[in-house]
Amino acid sequence: MTTSVQDKPTLSFWQIWNMCFGFMGIQFGFALQSANVSRIFQTLGANIDDIPILWIAAPLTGLIVQPIVGYFSDRTWGKLGRRRPFFLYGALLTSLALCIMPNSPTLWIAAGMLWIMDAAINVTMEPFRALVGDNLPKKQRGLGYAMQSFFIGIGAVVASALPWMMTNWFGISNTAEAGVIPQSVTYSFYFGAAILLLAVLWTIVSTKEYSPEELAKFEDPEITLAFSQNSTLPFAKIGTGQLGLGIVILAFVYVLSLGKDIVFLGGALVVFGALFLLSNQMQTKGNTSNGFYTVMADMMSMPKTMKQLAVVQFFSWFALFAMWIYTTPAVTSFHFGSSDVASKAYNDGADWVGILFAAYNGFSVIAAVVIPLMVKKLGLKTSHMINLGLGGAAMISFAFIENSDHLIYAMIAIGFVWASVLSLPYAMLSNALPSNKMGVYMGIFNFFIVIPQMLAATILGSLVRYVFNGEAIYALTLGGISYLIAAIAVTRVTYNK
Incomplete structure (x- = not known):
């Protein structure tokens, strides 16, 4: 890199705090979705082996929306700035979808609302990733992504536990007649919608952005040149x-x-x-001046670091998606002994999954503090490898832990791998990207989150049905193996330190 290039001024702790605070609200929506949508689908009549294909809306939407949002946010500048307009419109739509989802009268409406909700979350979330690269100097980007992981953990802890809290703290029923979403889930979605909107609005009003002209002054010309070279792409x-x-x-x-x-x-x-x-x-x-071609060409011209990290992300997110889809049916059937969605045992198990999800997100808050210390001592690659290995062992352990209470210990490792996946790959990648393409490349990087999720959604149902004999617990075992593969892949990544 050219050392004479002026870097951006450092921001104070509270400026970074305000900039990342909205991510807590986004995670309210995301955690409510991941912890409760399978429950909603089953309540509305979905068979267990149909759940993955119903979830396909989430990754497919991200695949389409994130690079488009990234492309346009790179080119946006107005009263609200560059990324903040997308924060606002995405948050408004997500909050509306959260209010409608638990009132879905039929399965197909719930599946459609998942599609809309995930599109809206992606509109808000992608520019938040780019904002860290826009506003922070290189030496503070690791802190910025760690701060996002911290708020993700805080938001998800509360959001994942909301149905349990509604039942045990406020006496709201967690059961209902067949085909009706329990009130504890419905009220949780209402509360999450309000928090999401307020948190994102806080970031919008408290954070300033650099104009395109100001960002150009901080740009490394060697990076810009590397991304401006034209060649015939295959x-x-x-x-x-x-x-x-x-x-x-x-x-x-x-x-x-x-x-x-x-x-x-x-x-x-x-x-x-x-x-x-x-x-x-x-x-x-020669028709190459349109947005569609630009995104496709940028995807084909990814830097080496991004290509290497793509493999790591693929296996990491395959494991995560397996966990999100199958933890509820696995724990309710394997540990609580019921697949009857109207039974108390099933709903107690589903509530316990909410607590487990809250626990791993809670431990991810601690991990967001510990991981920078690990990185300082061991480096980015070794730290990420260790965390991925811990996550793999934890997911595999679900099939060997008989007492459901003891699953909470596995969540410690899941919390560390979750915080690591949300921060360390971005820390390795961010310095390799030019500011004028930060949004679109963060969107393209999402492909390697979305593609494994789509693969999981299309093959896990068949694997559970035909290979695992309907036992959802083995989908979690497969996810653990995927984490271990990601841990090996990260050792091959090269990046600018």
Whole structure:
């Protein structure tokens, strides 16, 4: 890097606090979604092996929305600034969706609301990641992402425990007649909607942004040059391969009468292949000044560090999605002995999952303080490898822990891996990106969060149904193995220290 480039002024602790505070509100929405949507789906009549395909809305929405939001937020400047307009509009829509979701009368409406809710969360969340790169000098970016992890943990602790708190502190029922969402869940979503909106508004009114002209003064010309070089990109090769693979999968689905989740996987590959071929046509004709081509070209021109981290993110988020989808059905059936959504045992187990989720998010708050100390002593890679290994062991342990109370100990490790996944990959990546593409590349980086989630949503249902004999607990074991693979992959990452 060019050492003569002037870096941004350092911000005070409270300026960073205010800048990241809105992330607590976002996590209220995200944690309520991850801890309760499977419960809502089952209450409205979803079979356990249909849950992953119903969850497909979440990752698919992120795949589409985040790079688009990143692209436009890189190019936005107005009264509210660059990223803050997206904070505001996303928060308003997310709060509305949170209020509607627990009142869904049918399963298909709940699935549709998940789609809308996740789109809105992504509109708000992606610019928050870019804001750290925009406003902080290189030496403070690690602190900024750690602060985001801290607020994620705080928000998720409270949000995940809300249904349990509503029942045990305020006497609101956690059971209802068949097909009706319990009031404890409904009121939790209302409360979360209010907190989300207030927290995001706090960041909007308390945080300033650099204008595009001011950011240009801090830009390293070597990074800018690296991202401005033009070359012919192999869209045709990749598109043809994806299209062909998708057609083969769809043919197998037809011949072998496989499930609809596998149909989605084949269809997604066909669509993505077509998008790459469309990009190739635009490249051939010189039609490269539009947003679609820019995002596709930027994705093909990722820096080496980002490509290496993509593998780590893939296996990390596959594990996380397996946990979010299957912890409720796994714990209620394996540890509480019931899959009847109207039974007390099932609902007690579902409430305990909320506490477990609150616990790992609580431990992630502690981890957000400890991890910077680990990094100082061991470095980014070694620290992340250790945390991923701990997470893998914890998820595998679910199948060996018989007493549900003891699952709380596994949540300590899950808290550390969660805080690590939310901070250390971004710390390794951020210095490799130019400010004028920070938003779009943070959105593209989300691909490697979304793609494994889509894969999990399309294959886990079939694995649980055909391989694991309907035992959801083994989906968590598979997630643990995925964490261990990510721990090995992170050792191969190279980055600018």
